Amino acid sequence: GENVEQHPSTLSVQEGDSAVIKCTYSDSASNYFPWYKQELGKRPQLIIDIRSNVGEKKDQRIAVTLNKTAKHFSLHITETQPEDSAVYFCAARNQGGKLIFGQGTELSVKP
Amino acid sequence: ETGVTQSPTHLIKTRGQQVTLRCSSQSGHNTVSWYQQALGQGPQFIFQYYREEENGRGNFPPRFSGLQFPNYSSELNVNALELDDSALYLCASSLASSSGYTFGSGTRLTVV
Numbered sequence: 001g002e003n004v005e006q007h008p009s010t011l012s013v014q015e016g017d018s019a020v021i022k023c024t025y026s027d028s029a030s031n032y033f034p035w036y037k038q039e040l041g042k043r044p045q046l047i048i049d050i051r052s053n054v055g056e057k058k059d060q061r062i063a064v065t066l067n068k069t070a071k072h073f074s075l076h077i078t079e080t081q082p083e084d085s086a087v088y089f090c091a092a093r094n095q096g097g098k099l100i101f102g103q104g105t106e107l108s109v110k111p
Numbered sequence: 112e113t114g115v116t117q118s119p120t121h122l123i124k125t126r127g128q129q130v131t132l133r134c135s136s137q138s139g140h141n142t143v144s145w146y147q148q149a150l151g152q153g154p155q156f157i158f159q160y161y162r163e164e165e166n167g168r169g170n171f172p173p174r175f176s177g178l179q180f181p182n183y184s185s186e187l188n189v190n191a192l193e194l195d196d197s198a199l200y201l202c203a204s205s206l207a208s209s210s211g212y213t214f215g216s217g218t219r220l221t222v223v
Contacts, residue, residue: 006153034212043201043214044154089153096167097142099203099212101153 002027004092006102014110019077021105023090026071030100032093033066033073038104039086047088048075080109114138115204117215124192124222132187132218134202140213141206143185145177148199148217160185189220197222 003026013019025033031052036044050057050064050073057064063076073092077084090102114137124130136143142161146154156169160179174190183204189196199219203212 036214043216045214046211049211091153097144097159097161097205098156098167098169099144099146099154100156101146104151104153 002092002094002098002100004090004100004102006090006105008105009103010106010108012108012110013080015080015082017080019075019080019084019107019109021075021088021090021107022072023074023092023102024070024072025092025100027092027094027100028071029095030071030092031095033064034091034093034099035062035064035075036089036091036101037086038089044089077107080107082109082111085109115202115213115215117200117202117218119218120216121219122221124220126192126194126222128192129188129190130192130220132189132200132202132220134185134187134204134215136183136185136202136204137213139206140204141183142204143179143183144203144205144212145185145187146201146203147171147196148201150198154201157187192222194222196220 005024034049038044066073087104091099116135144159145157148154159167163179179185199217201217203214205212
């Protein structure tokens with residue numbers, strides 16, 4: 001069945017370092033890959049997304065890469081700040097519009 | 112403000128009861144999806160509605176049902192509540208022609 005694997009489950013970095021979170025999806029028909037940041041007790045908020053016809057997208061300190069052949073996509077955060085600490089979810093959307101989420105990565109940025 | 116509103120924000124129900132959760136979509140969005148997020152896990156897709164018709168369903172039993180109204184607002188109904196139904200229930204709206212989803216703040220359901 002459709003599945004999205006995300007790792008690591010927890011990630012601790014020093015302020016200023018980079019953080020990388022990786023996801024693998026199973027449905028080759030997936031065409032849209034958003035990343036969400038969720039702070040404790042709050043809604044998931046879209047931070048960046050990428051479509052299947054693009055290999056890389058960048059927005060300030062955040063970038064996402066997509067390898068369709070390998071069915072991998074990754075989130076890169078540079079110059080991390082304590083306010084980046086949260087749980088991050090990747091997701092893959094199939095052609096029917098169903099979003100399948102990864103299990104989440106708890107990012108901790110230490111000052 | 113995101114434009115997607117959910118009510119109520121918190122709810123406590125007894126096992127076996129029924130519950131209705133509500134969602135108002137962002138203006139102009141004609142597609143709504145519902146997700147269940149258990150503590151410490153990623154959101155799990157329940158179902159999706161497009162122009163008042165269900166057009167996708169996840170691995171949830173029939174006691175989870177929904178409606179979408181002409182103004183694109185939506186309801187999630189859960190019958191015969193079980194303890195494992197305790198979770199954060201999120202709705203997300205989008206334009207069918209667009210990929211972006213906007214999530215509401217969720218309803219925290221506790222079944223005791």
